[in-house]
Structure formats: structure tokens, C-alpha cells
Amino acid sequence: MRRVPERLSTVQRSWRRLLENVIGSLPEDFALAEVMSFKPLFERAYPKNRFVEEKLRQTLQVLRDEGIITFEGRGKYRRILPRANPSVRIDFSVAAHLVSSAQIARVAIEAWAQLNVCCALCGGGRLFALPPNTPVIDMQCTCCQRGYQIKAKNGFFEGKLMGAAYGPLARSLKAGTVPDFLLIEYSRSRALVLTADILEGAQISSARVSARAPLGPSARRSGWIGSVIDISDLPLRSVVGPAFVSGPKSLQREETQNASCRRDRFEDEFE
């Protein structure tokens, strides 16, 4: 029977959510050591916390009290609640405390991605959101630790990505460190994700990137130079989207991912 959870602070809630997400990517029966192997991810998400292992143990207790896992003794655990099926619905209420519509969209979309997207590049990991001021990447895979920058648009990209600062992007092009992108087209009014695709940063050549005119003197970030990335005809890996748009390769990937993020892969790894 599920116990009624005690009220958790915002920080406790976010640890809880992140850990639940990590556990969702583990086999049904898992060991403490497997949870602790994700310690670097929590350290990165909560750089000020010096007691990550203690906090993880404490959060495991919270999940046990909520009936999400059981303790089986000798460092063994069992996940009770099945993982929810992927959904395209965006829950904007997770960002109800925010005012700016750009921030609301970012937080709600990241929350959606955390619950519903698997990393298409390793085929197994879940994505979790990094703190808002983390440079270059917004989310990281719990499995291969690959970082993703999220580009979300209310509507369709139509072959162009706008918005990233030109200077840093030009530098990362030169250094060959353009991040991978999670591209999300959504409908704000219907609170639905329409398509989500992964674009590998290595596909973007400097010929595809151009600088926009600097922002005018009346703008809050006056003088700031944004960029436009031409993404037309670049191959994308489909995460969400109508099957008839994706090629046969994408369809194949979709099938393997929907089989609960290829959980068997993790079982192989940890046995």
C-alpha cells in the first residue's frame, strides 16, 4: 500500500524526481552500487552538495516511503511502480511558480523531456535537466553522459535554429565541440509536443551558421549577437513524431526505444 508522503521541500522534490528518473532506467531489481554509479550525475546537478551519497540514501528512503521501491535487504532494491509510457502532453503546471513565458516553457519542456525522452545516441539513458546556468548544455544522459542543448519552438523550426549567441557557437565550431541538440516543436495552446528529434552537433558545419544583426540600443541585451543555424536536410534521429515522416531507420529506433528504453541493455551491463 502506498503511504502518504510527507511534504517535501523544492530541493528534496527535485532530488526525488531525478533519482526516480535514474531508477526508471535500471532493471526492476537493482543494487545500491548501481544507484551510486550515477553519483557523478548528481554531483554535476547539485555541485554545492558535499554529501551526495548520504543524500541519495536519504532519497531512496523517501521513494520507499512513497511505495515506489522496496528495500530487499543487503543493498538490494526493487522498483514497484512500472515506468509510465511515454506521453506527448506537456505539463505546464510544473512551472506555475514562474512568470516569464520563456522560463515557463523551458522548465515545462525540460520536465517533459526528463520523463519521456531516451538518449537516442546510446539508446538507453534518460535525460535529466542540469542547473539553469550550466554553460552550453541543458540536459545530460544518465547512461552515456552525453550533453544536449534543448531548442524548443512553439510551432515549427522550418529548417532554421535561431537564438544561440554567435561568438561561443563560432568558437565551438572551430574546436569541433558543437553540442548535440534536442529539437522540440510543440503547441503551447494544446500543451502537446508535436515532434522531438536529436541533431548531432558534429553535423553542423560553419557554412551553416551565420550571425544576426546585433540587438538595438533599446533591447535589454543591447549589442548581443545571435546566430541562425541552417538545419535543412540534416539527418535527424526521431524521438517523437509521426511514423510516416521518419525514414525506416528512425522507425527502427523508435521501436527499440519504446520497449522501455531498451532496459535489457542495462541488465546485460550490470549482471
Ligand SMILES: [Zn+2]
Ligand atoms: Zn546516452
